[in-house]
Amino acid sequence: MTIRVLVADDQALVRAGFVALLDAQDGIEVVDEASTGTRALASAQQLHPDVVLMDIRMPEMDGLAATRAIVADPALAGVRVVVLTTFELDEYVFEAMRAGASGFLVKHTEPAELVRAVRVVADGDALLSPSVTRRLVAEFAARAKPATGPALSELTSREREVMALVAEGLTNAEIGERLFMSPATARTHVSRILTKLGARDRTQLVVVAYESGLVRPGWQE
Structure with a gap:
């Protein structure tokens, strides 16, 4: 079955790059783009994509709030959110995972890794970039309020x-x-x-x- 993807990022050039890469893959289709968290949430509610690539820093509603809203909506139980971040140890990434994101990717990740990550998270079988994820979770779990x-x-x-x-x-x-x-x-x-x-x-x-x-x-x- 085709993996349906929503790309949410306020930078048009970043969105265009992700869309071009993913649309060129067999079995993956980008169903929509969003430049704000509000638009990302509305699109997810309307289109029910399999995977949302969600930038954290966006206008109107940031990616963290949009992720919480998607995860909290029973009608979107099958939607998986992957947080996009500029830095591996972004201060918001652990909070996004606690909010229900299924993983994260750094924006400069290799194209093949991005494609693999979309397939992996759609399948729900494993974490994204396990070694990096472990470092991040260890870092922020150590600081997290109980x-x-x-x-x-x-x-x-x-x-x-x-x-x-x-x-x-x-x-x-x-x-x-x-x-x-x-x-x-x-x-x-x-x-x-x-x-x-x-x-x-x-x-x-x-x-x-x-x-x-x-x-x-x-x-x-």
Whole structure:
């Protein structure tokens, strides 16, 4: 099936570059562009894209507020938001992930990585740029004000193991290899964890893993 993408950025040149790149790919279609957060939200509500590439700094409504609004709308449960940022450790990126974004990309990312990221987040199978995401989450989780997250008491010990590995950015295949189980079994565990915690996707599991103390910042690459 074709992955339908909405590109939201207030810089026309940036939008044009993303649109040209994505429209040239098999199985990806850019359904709309937006230059403001307000327009991005309205377009998402009207068109229900699979993926929204969302710049954070936009007029009228910033990307963070637009992301929150999209995530909070039950009718948009299948829409995945990928935050666009100029710097890897943008101060707003962790808040965007807490708000429900499925990952982030730096604007100067390689074209092939952008295309791969859109496909990955549309599939919901893995985090974007795991090593960079881990550094960012570790940095901002360490500074974050303690939050009351979903209780982990409902998780089995095996599910906690799986969730910790998800927080490392591992794919289902990598989790299966680490825990001596099949990728399908790993996927089943992840699905059950998502259901028990009411999380939208794997990125949200990373946030919960940090905020609950299941995983601590500061691991070595």
